[in-house]
Amino acid sequence: MAKSINITLKVWRQKDAKSKGHFETYHLENISTDSSFLEMLDILNEKLVDEHKEPIAFDHDCREGICGMCSLYINGHPHGYESEVTTCQLHMRKFKDGDVITVEPWRSRAFPVIRDLMVDRGAYDKIMQAGGYISVNTGGTPDANAIPISKEIADEAMDAATCIGCGACAAACKNGSAMLFVSAKVSQLALLPQGKLEAARRAKAMVAKMDELGFGNCTNTGACAAECPKSISLSNIARLNREFLCAKLKD
Amino acid sequence: MSTIDSKIPKGPLAEKWTNYKNTQKLVNPANKRRLDIIVIGTGLAGASAAATLGELGFNVLNFCMQDSPRRAHSIAAQGGINAAKNYQNDGDSIYRLFYDTIKGGDYRAREANVYRLAEVSNNIIDQCVAQGVPFAREYGGTLANRSFGGAQVSRTFYAKGQTGQQLLLGAYSALSRQIQKGSVKEYTRREVLDIVLIDGRARGVIVRNMTNGKIERYAAHAVVMATGGYGNAYFLSTNAMHSNGSVAIQAYRKGAYFANPCYVQIHPTCIPVHGDYQSKLTLMSESLRNDGRIWVPKKKEDAEAIRAGKLKPTQIKEEDRDYYLERRYPAFGNLVPRDVASRAAKERCDAGYGVAPSGLAVYLDFSEAINRLGKDAIKAKYGNLFQMYEKIADENPYETPMMIYPAIHYTMGGIWVDYELQTSIPGLFAIGECNFSDHGANRLGASALMQGLADGYFVLPYTIQNYLSDQIQVPRFSVDTPEFEEAERSVVEKENRILNIQGHRTVDSIHKDLGHIMWEYVGMGRTKESLETAIEKLKDLKKEFWSNVYVPGKVEDLNIELGKALRLADFIEIGELIAHDALNRNESCGGHFREEYQTPEGEALRQDEEYSYVSCWKYTGEGSAPELLKEPLDYEFTERKTRNYKN
Ligand SMILES: Cc1cc2nc3c(=O)[nH]c(=O)nc-3n(C[C@H](O)[C@H](O)[C@H](O)COP(=O)(O)OP(=O)(O)OC[C@H]3O[C@@H](n4cnc5c(N)ncnc54)[C@H](O)[C@@H]3O)c2cc1C
Ligand code: SF4
Ligand code: FES
Numbered sequence: 001m002a003k004s005i006n007i008t009l010k011v012w013r014q015k016d017a018k019s020k021g022h023f024e025t026y027h028l029e030n031i032s033t034d035s036s037f038l039e040m041l042d043i044l045n046e047k048l049v050d051e052h053k054e055p056i057a058f059d060h061d062c063r064e065g066i067c068g069m070c071s072l073y074i075n076g077h078p079h080g081y082e083s084e085v086t087t088c089q090l091h092m093r094k095f096k097d098g099d100v101i102t103v104e105p106w107r108s109r110a111f112p113v114i115r116d117l118m119v120d121r122g123a124y125d126k127i128m129q130a131g132g133y134i135s136v137n138t139g140g141t142p143d144a145n146a147i148p149i150s151k152e153i154a155d156e157a158m159d160a161a162t163c164i165g166c167g168a169c170a171a172a173c174k175n176g177s178a179m180l181f182v183s184a185k186v187s188q189l190a191l192l193p194q195g196k197l198e199a200a201r202r203a204k205a206m207v208a209k210m211d212e213l214g215f216g217n218c219t220n221t222g223a224c225a226a227e228c229p230k231s232i233s234l235s236n237i238a239r240l241n242r243e244f245l246c247a248k249l250k251d
Numbered sequence: 252m253s254t255i256d257s258k259i260p261k262g263p264l265a266e267k268w269t270n271y272k273n274t275q276k277l278v279n280p281a282n283k284r285r286l287d288i289i290v291i292g293t294g295l296a297g298a299s300a301a302a303t304l305g306e307l308g309f310n311v312l313n314f315c316m317q318d319s320p321r322r323a324h325s326i327a328a329q330g331g332i333n334a335a336k337n338y339q340n341d342g343d344s345i346y347r348l349f350y351d352t353i354k355g356g357d358y359r360a361r362e363a364n365v366y367r368l369a370e371v372s373n374n375i376i377d378q379c380v381a382q383g384v385p386f387a388r389e390y391g392g393t394l395a396n397r398s399f400g401g402a403q404v405s406r407t408f409y410a411k412g413q414t415g416q417q418l419l420l421g422a423y424s425a426l427s428r429q430i431q432k433g434s435v436k437e438y439t440r441r442e443v444l445d446i447v448l449i450d451g452r453a454r455g456v457i458v459r460n461m462t463n464g465k466i467e468r469y470a471a472h473a474v475v476m477a478t479g480g481y482g483n484a485y486f487l488s489t490n491a492m493h494s495n496g497s498v499a500i501q502a503y504r505k506g507a508y509f510a511n512p513c514y515v516q517i518h519p520t521c522i523p524v525h526g527d528y529q530s531k532l533t534l535m536s537e538s539l540r541n542d543g544r545i546w547v548p549k550k551k552e553d554a555e556a557i558r559a560g561k562l563k564p565t566q567i568k569e570e571d572r573d574y575y576l577e578r579r580y581p582a583f584g585n586l587v588p589r590d591v592a593s594r595a596a597k598e599r600c601d602a603g604y605g606v607a608p609s610g611l612a613v614y615l616d617f618s619e620a621i622n623r624l625g626k627d628a629i630k631a632k633y634g635n636l637f638q639m640y641e642k643i644a645d646e647n648p649y650e651t652p653m654m655i656y657p658a659i660h661y662t663m664g665g666i667w668v669d670y671e672l673q674t675s676i677p678g679l680f681a682i683g684e685c686n687f688s689d690h691g692a693n694r695l696g697a698s699a700l701m702q703g704l705a706d707g708y709f710v711l712p713y714t715i716q717n718y719l720s721d722q723i724q725v726p727r728f729s730v731d732t733p734e735f736e737e738a739e740r741s742v743v744e745k746e747n748r749i750l751n752i753q754g755h756r757t758v759d760s761i762h763k764d765l766g767h768i769m770w771e772y773v774g775m776g777r778t779k780e781s782l783e784t785a786i787e788k789l790k791d792l793k794k795e796f797w798s799n800v801y802v803p804g805k806v807e808d809l810n811i812e813l814g815k816a817l818r819l820a821d822f823i824e825i826g827e828l829i830a831h832d833a834l835n836r837n838e839s840c841g842g843h844f845r846e847e848y849q850t851p852e853g854e855a856l857r858q859d860e861e862y863s864y865v866s867c868w869k870y871t872g873e874g875s876a877p878e879l880l881k882e883p884l885d886y887e888f889t890e891r892k893t894r895n896y897k898n
Contacts, residue, residue, distance in 0.1 A: 032526050032528060034525055034526055034645075035526060035528045035529075036530075036643075038530070039528050039529065039530050042528070042530055042759070043528055046757050046759060046760075049757050049801065049803055049812060050757065052801075052803060053803070054803060054804060055803070055811060055812060057809060057811060059318060060492060061317055061322055061324070061491045061492050061493050062322075062324070062326065062327045062491045062492075063491070063492060063530060063531050063533075064327060064531075064533050064639060065639065065642075066326055066327050066413065066416055067317070067322040067324075067326045067327065067491065068319075068321070068322060068326075069317060069318065069322045084638070085642060089639070089642045089643075091642065091643070091645070093645060114462055114809070115462075115809050118809075120318070121318055121319065122318070122319070122439070124319070125319050125320070125321075125427070125437075125439075128321075128423070128424070128427045129427040129428070129430050129431040130431065132424055132427060133382070133383075133424035133425060133427055133428045134381065134382055134383045134424070135428065136381045136382060136425075137303075137306045138299075138302070138303040138306060138378060138425070138708045138709070138712070139374070139378070139708075139709075141374075141377045141378050141380070141381035142377065142381070143377055144336070144376045144377045144379075144380040144386075144394055145336075145338060145393050145394055147380075148391065148392025148393060149388055149392050150388070150390070150392050151388045151389060151390050151392070154385050154386070154387065154388040155385075157383075157385040158385040158387075158410060158411060158417075161385050161410075161417060161420065162411075162413060162416070164416075165319065165321055165322075188383065188385065189383050192383050192385065194380070194381055194382075194383050195383045
C-alpha cells in the first residue's frame, strides 16, 4: 500500500564540464512510496521552479527501463542499489522515512558532465560507429528463414543484445572500462551466422576505438556486470577476448 | 479551394507500387553526392531512412533530441512487427494483411498505401535478420510468430518483449555504419524548432542546441520529418517524455495539412493511473492478450469489496468472473482490436464493475495459461513485461492478475502525405508515426513498427528521388538567406516571449490541465457537448499559458523548462485541432467514438455516405479557424463492411 515518506537529498550540482561542482541538500516531505525515483526528482524540480531556482538537469526519456537515457549514481551505485533496474524503474518504496539519499552523475573520464547529473555518453556511439554492425545495405537480402539459427544461439544473442547502452558499466568500473558494453555487441553479432564473417575485424575496431576514447583497461573486477541493469553477463567479455585474440593472430 | 492530389498510381491494386517504381525518376550516383537531405528523427522511420539514403550516396543530416540516436521512442515498442510471410502456413498473404489493416482501420485508410505496406512487409523481416536482429526462433531454427489483436493468423515477429529495441538497434547499427563512412552526419541533443521554406519548398531547419540553447541553421535540398506521434498532448500516455508534436505543428503552420488529428489510439492494456505526481503510463504489450484473459467481477458487490480492499481477485470464483470480451466477441475474444477492447473496459468500469481503489481498472489474468503451459513457458514469453509490471505495481503477476486500464498510446492522425510520402509542402516529406497514412481510424498491433521501417527502408528512398531528380542543378544552399534570418528571428522571439511572461504556473502544471481536458472531453467517448466544452476550455488554457507560465533561466543556456514550454505551446494547438476534427466528424470510427453514433449493442456506427474522407486541416492564420479540405476515400478493391469481431 502507498505511504508517504520524508527524505533528504544530497544532489551534485555542476554548471558545466569545466566548473567545479558541489553537493546541495534538499528536504522533501510526503513523497508517495508509489512514485518512481525520477518522479520524486520531478517533484523536487517543480518545487525549485516554484521558488524561482534552477531545476536539476538529469537525463531521462522512456521511463520504463529500455532507452538507456537515465543514469545517476544513487547512494554510491549506478541506477541505485537494487539489481536489474534502471534509475527510472526504481521506486520510492525502496527507501525509508528519514533516509538521506546521495545523487551523483556518472563519474568516468570518457563521460564528461554537461550539467548537474547529465553527462555526455557520445563515446559509446563512437565505439558503435567503429564496427558495431553487420555490413549490409538495405535490400537484396536473402529470405529471413534461409539461414536456420538454433533457438539456443538466438536466445544467447538476444541476451547480449538487450544492452541499453546506459554507461553504468564504465561508470561502475574503477578503471573506467567499457568492456562489458563492447563485448555485448561483439558477442551478439559473433554468435549469429550473419555476423560471424566480420567478427574478428569488428572486435579489433571496437576495442581500438574504446582505447582511443580514454576508457580504461579491463582487470576483471566484475563491478560492471554486478551493476548492469540488464544483467549482461561477464561471459561476453570472455568471448570478446577470444575474438580479439583471433584478430591479433591473423595480423 | 485547394484540391488534394494523393498521386495514387494507376492500375490494379497489386501492381501500383511496381508500376510506380518502374516509371519514377531516379537520381544517378554522381548526382546523389551533390544533394543534401535533412532527416529529423532517429526512431525506426528516421534511422532507417537516414541509413538507407546514406547508403544510396545522398548527403544526410540527421537530428534527434536524445543524447544518442539509439534512444528514440521506438526503442520502447514491446510486442512485435507484422509481416505477411505466412511462415506458419496458416493462410496469411499480402492480401490478407492488407485487408486486416484496412478493416482494422475501420475503412478510413487509403487502399493503395496499405497494399504497398503489406507488400514490403516481407522485405523488412529479411532486412532485419540480415542486420543481426535476434528475433525469437523455434527449436528447428526457423523464425517464431505470435498473434496480435485484429488478426486470425500468426504473423507477428518478435524479440522477447523488446521488439522495438531490437529493430531500432538494427537500424541504429546501419546508421552508425553510414556515420562512420561520412555519408550521414549525426546531430544529437538538437531540437528542430522550425522548417525553413524558400520559394515554397522546404529547404532547411532552425534548431535549438539543447545543451546550450544556441540556435543553429541547416540547409538541404529536401527535409524529411520522422518525429513520431503527438500522444503527449494528453499529458499521460505511453509515449516517452520527449515525444512531441512540435515539428508537425510548425509544418502545419507553414502550409502542410494536418490530417485526421482526432484519430488517437487508446491502448487497452496499460498500468492504471495511481497518483497525481505520475509522469507517464506504462504499456503492457498487447501480446499478453495471447495468453492473458480479461475479466471483471460479475457481481457489483464483489467489485465494491475489491475496491475497498476487502476481497482479493484470486478469491473470486470462476463462475463469478465476467470475461466480458470473450462474452461479447466470441470469434476474436481477448484478441479484438484495441479500440474495441478499450471501450469495453470503459463500459464495464462506468457500469460499476471496475477494480483497483479508483474503480478504473480491469484484470488481465494469466492463471489459466500458467496452469496450462507452466510458469517457465510464460516467463520465457513475457518475463521482462512481468518484471516491469512488478516494479511499478509492486504485485507479482504470476500470483495475482495484473490490473490494467486503457491509456493514450498512438496517433493515427498526423501530417498529410501523398502516395510518395510528400506533404503538401514540396520537398517536405513525413514518415513513420508523424504522418497519417496507413492506419485509418485505428492501428492494429505490431503495424507501427512495420510502417516506420517500410517508410524508411523501402518507400521513401525511392519516392524522394522522384522529387530530387529535378533538383540536381540546384546548388547547395547558404543559411544566410533572408528566409533563414526571418525563421530564426521568429523562433528567438517566441522563446523570449515565453521567458518574459514570468507568471505563476509551472509548465508541467499547465500540461497536466491540458491532459485532463483532453482525457475528460476528447478521450474515449466524445459527444458534441463534450467537444464544445473542450474547445472553450482549451481557449482559456491557451490564454493561461501565454499569460501565466513561469520559465526560469535564460534563452541561450541549457534550459529544460524552456524546451518543455515550447512543446507545450504546440500541444495546446494540437489539442484544439483534435477537438475541432472530432467535432466535425459526426460518426464513430476506430479510435474516434462519438457516443451519439453507436448501435444498440454499443458498437461504433460509421457514416460512410458523409464521412468517407480524410479530413485535411489547413492553417489559415493565428486566431482563425482552420480550413477543412477533404480527400475522398474511394474503395475500389474492398467492400466496406461493418466491422464484426463477434462471429
Ligand atoms: C510503449 C509502446 C509500445 C509499442 N509497441 C509497439 C509494438 O509492439 N508494435 C508496433 O508496431 N508498434 C508499437 N508501438 C508504436 C511504435 O513504437 C511507434 O509508433 C513507432 O516506434 C514510432 O516510430 P517513429 O520512427 O515514427 O518515431 P519515434 O520513434 O517516436 O522517433 C521520433 C524521433 O524524432 C525525434 N524528434 C522528435 N521531435 C523532434 C524535434 N523537434 N527535433 C529533433 N528531433 C525530434 C526524436 O528525438 C526521435 O528520434 C509502441 C509504442 C509505445 C509507446
Ligand atoms: S552492458 Fe549493462 S551497464 Fe553497460 S551499457 Fe549495457 S546495459 Fe548499461
Ligand atoms: S529513462 Fe529510459 S531507461 Fe530510464
